[in-house]
Amino acid sequence: xxxxxxxxxxxxxxxxxxxxxxxxxxxxxxxxxxxxxxxxxxxxxxxxxxxxxxxxxxxxxxxxxxxxxxxxxxxxxxxxxxxxxxxxxxxxxxxxxxxxxxxxxxxxxxxxxxxxxxxxxxxxxxxxxxxxxxxxxxxxxxxxxxxxxxxxxxxxxxxxxxxxxxxxxxxxxxxxxxxxxxxxxxxxxxxxxxxxxxxxxxxxxxxxxxxxxxxxxxxxxxxxxxxxxxxxxxxxxxxxxxxxxxxxxxxxxxxxxxxxxxxxx
Amino acid sequence: xxxxxxxxxxxxxxxxxxxxxxxxxxxxxxxxxxxxxxxxxxxxxxxxxxxxxxxxxxxxxxxxxxxxxxxxxxxxxxxxxxxxxxxxxxxxxxxxxxxxxxxxxxxxxxxxxxxxxxxxxxxxxxxxxxxxxxxxxxxxxxxxxxxxxxxxxxxxxxxxxxxxxxxxxxxxxxxxxxxxxxxxxxxxxxxxxxxxxxxxxxxxxxxxxxxxxxxxxxxxxxxxxxxxxxxxxxxxxxxxxxxxxxxxxxxxxxxxxxxxxxxxxxxxxxxxxxxxxxxxxxxxxxxxxxxxxxxxxxxxxxxxxxxxxxxxxxxxxxxxxxxxxxx
Numbered sequence: 001x002x003x004x005x006x007x008x009x010x011x012x013x014x015x016x017x018x019x020x021x022x023x024x025x026x027x028x029x030x031x032x033x034x035x036x037x038x039x040x041x042x043x044x045x046x047x048x049x050x051x052x053x054x055x056x057x058x059x060x061x062x063x064x065x066x067x068x069x070x071x072x073x074x075x076x077x078x079x080x081x082x083x084x085x086x087x088x089x090x091x092x093x094x095x096x097x098x099x100x101x102x103x104x105x106x107x108x109x110x111x112x113x114x115x116x117x118x119x120x121x122x123x124x125x126x127x128x129x130x131x132x133x134x135x136x137x138x139x140x141x142x143x144x145x146x147x148x149x150x151x152x153x154x155x156x157x158x159x160x161x162x163x164x165x166x167x168x169x170x171x172x173x174x175x176x177x178x179x180x181x182x183x184x185x186x187x188x189x190x191x192x193x194x195x196x197x198x199x200x201x202x203x204x205x206x207x208x209x210x211x212x213x214x215x216x217x218x219x220x221x222x223x224x225x226x227x228x229x230x231x232x233x234x235x236x237x238x239x240x241x242x243x244x245x246x247x248x249x250x251x252x253x254x255x256x257x258x259x260x261x262x263x264x265x
Numbered sequence: 266x267x268x269x270x271x272x273x274x275x276x277x278x279x280x281x282x283x284x285x286x287x288x289x290x291x292x293x294x295x296x297x298x299x300x301x302x303x304x305x306x307x308x309x310x311x312x313x314x315x316x317x318x319x320x321x322x323x324x325x326x327x328x329x330x331x332x333x334x335x336x337x338x339x340x341x342x343x344x345x346x347x348x349x350x351x352x353x354x355x356x357x358x359x360x361x362x363x364x365x366x367x368x369x370x371x372x373x374x375x376x377x378x379x380x381x382x383x384x385x386x387x388x389x390x391x392x393x394x395x396x397x398x399x400x401x402x403x404x405x406x407x408x409x410x411x412x413x414x415x416x417x418x419x420x421x422x423x424x425x426x427x428x429x430x431x432x433x434x435x436x437x438x439x440x441x442x443x444x445x446x447x448x449x450x451x452x453x454x455x456x457x458x459x460x461x462x463x464x465x466x467x468x469x470x471x472x473x474x475x476x477x478x479x480x481x482x483x484x485x486x487x488x489x490x491x492x493x494x495x496x497x498x499x500x501x502x503x504x505x506x507x508x509x510x511x512x513x514x515x516x517x518x519x520x521x522x523x524x525x526x527x528x529x530x531x532x533x534x535x536x537x538x539x540x541x542x543x544x545x546x547x548x549x550x551x552x553x554x555x556x557x558x559x560x561x562x563x564x565x566x567x568x569x570x571x572x573x574x575x576x577x578x579x580x581x582x583x584x585x586x587x588x589x590x591x592x
C-alpha cells in the first residue's frame with residue numbers, strides 16, 4: 001500500500017510540476033484575502049490600540065500563521081475529481097484495485113499542497129519582513145500539538161470535500177453546492193477574522209461545527225492561546241467529526257457509484 | 266463444455282434515465298422547475314456464458330448495448346435488473362481481488378496519464394496491482410516483444426500517435442496478466458498494419474495465458490481473425506449466440522457464384538440466381554444462390570454458357586452481420 005502512495009507521489013508531483021505557472025496564479029488568488037484582512041485589522045488595531053483585546057501584533061501573528069495553516073488543511077478535491085465523474089474519465093481509475101479518492105485524489109491534494117507551500121515560503125518571508133510580527137509565544141510543544149490538530153483538520157476537510165464532490169454522481173451542478181460550503185467554511189472557520197471577534201451566536205455554533213478545526217484551532221494552538229483542557233476538547237471534537245465525515249463519505253461514495261453512468265468511450 | 270463458465274450473465278438489464286427537454290427559453294424555464302426524464306433501455310435481459318480461454322466477439326450497431334454490457338461486466342455500472350458473475354465475483358462490487366483478475370480496455374480512454382511517459386504509469390500500475398519486480402519485468406519484456414513498445418515508453422503520452430498510444434494502453438491494461446479481458450474497440454482508429462499487429466498480439470496473448478476475451482469491434486477482420494464465436498446484440502437484446510460459420514448458415518443461407526464468360530457474351534444471369542453488384546473482379550459476374558441449390562445451378566451454368574472461370578464462395582461476413590442487425 002505504501003508503495004502505491006510512493007509511486008503516486010512521483011507521478012503526481014511530476015505532473016503538477018508541469019503546471020507550476022498555473023499554480024502560482026492560484027496562490028496569488030488565495031493570498032489576496034488574508035493579506036487584505038491583515039492590512040485592515042492591523043491598521044484598525046494600531047489606531048485604536050486594540051480591538052476587543054486583540055493588538056496589532058495579535059492580528060499579524062494570526063493572519064500570517066493562518067496563511068500556512070490554511071494551505072495545510074485545505075483541499076481541492078472538487079478540482080481534481082469532480083470533472084472525472086462528469087466526463088467519465090473516472091472509469092479508468094475505478095477498475096484499478098485502489099480507491100480513486102483515497103489514493104489518487106488524496107495524493108493529488110498533498111502534492112498540490114507541497115508545491116504551493118514552496119511558492120508560499122518567499123511570499124511569507126516578505127510579509128514577515130513587512131509586518132514584523134512577534135512570535136514570542138510559540139513553543140516547540142505548541143507546534144507539535146498543532147501538528148495533530150492540522151492532521152485532524154485536513155482529514156475532516158478532505159473527507160467532507162470528497163463527500164461533497166461525490167454529489168457530482170447525482171447532479172452536474174455540484175459547483176454551486178461547493179460554493180455554499182466554502183462560504184459556510186469561511187464564516188465558521190475563523191478565516192475572515194479570529195472567531196473571538198464574531199457575533200456570539202456564530203461563536204457558539206462554531207464550537208460544535210468541524211470548520212474551526214480547519215483554521216482557527218490550529219492557529220490558536222500554535223500561538224499558545226489555548227489551555228490544555230481546551231486543546232484536548234478540540235481533539236475530541238476533531239476525532240468525532242473525522243469519524244462522522246468518514247461515515248458520510250463512505251455512504252455518499254457507495255450510493256454515488258450506483259448512479260455512475262460511465263459516460264464517454 | 267465441462268469447464269465452469271468464466272462469465273455468467275443472467276437476464277442482465279440496464280435502463281438509463283435521461284433528462285429531456287425541448288429547445289427554447291420557455292422549455293428551459295419549465296425544465297428548471299420540473300425535469301422530465303425518459304427511460305432508455307440500453308440492455309434488456311441479456312443472458313450468455315463464456316468458457317475459460319474462449320475469445321468471443323460482441324457485435325452490434327452503434328448504441329446496441331455492447332459497451333454498456335462490457336461496463337457492467339467490468340464493474341463500472343450497476344445493472345437495473347438481472348445478474349452477472351465473472352470468475353465467481355459480482356463485478357460491480359469492485360472487489361480488489363476481482364479488479365486484479367480482469368481488465369477493461371476502451372478504445373480512446375486512457376489508463377495512462379497524459380503528462381508523463383507511459384513507463385511511469387506502468388510503474389504506478391505495478392504498485393497498484395502489487396506485482397513483484399520479477400513478475401513485472403517478465404510481463405513487460407513479453408509485452409515489449411509482442412507490441413514493440415521500446416522507445417514509446419519514454420515519451421510523454423501526449424506526444425504519441427494514436428496507434429502508439431493504443432499499444433501503450435493495451436500494455437498498461439495487461440501488465441497484471443488479467444485472466445479476463447474486456448476489450449471495447451481495441452483497434453479503433455488504427456491503420457491496417459497496426460490493427461493487424463494488435464490482432465496477432467491478442468491471439469498470442471490468448472494462446473500463451475489462456476485468458477478469456479470478450480471484445481467488441483467495428484472491424485470485421487478483428488472478429489474473423491480472433492473469434493470463433495460471436496454474440497450479436499441489437500436494440501439491447503441478444504439476437505445471436507453461436508459460431509461465425511453457423512451465423513452465415515442461419516442468417517444468410519446462400520452462396521455467391523462468380524462466373525467469367527467468354528468475350529462478347531451477354532448472358533442474362535438472372536435466370537440462375539439474383540445478380541449481385543461487386544466492386545472487385547471486374548470481368549466476373551456474381552449471382553446469389555440458395556446454399557442447397559449451388560450444385561444444380563453450377564451444373565446448369567457450365568452446360569448453358571461458355572464459362573472460363575467459376576468460383577463459389579460464402580457471402581462476406583460484413584453482409585451477413587448487416588443482415589442479422591436488420592432481421
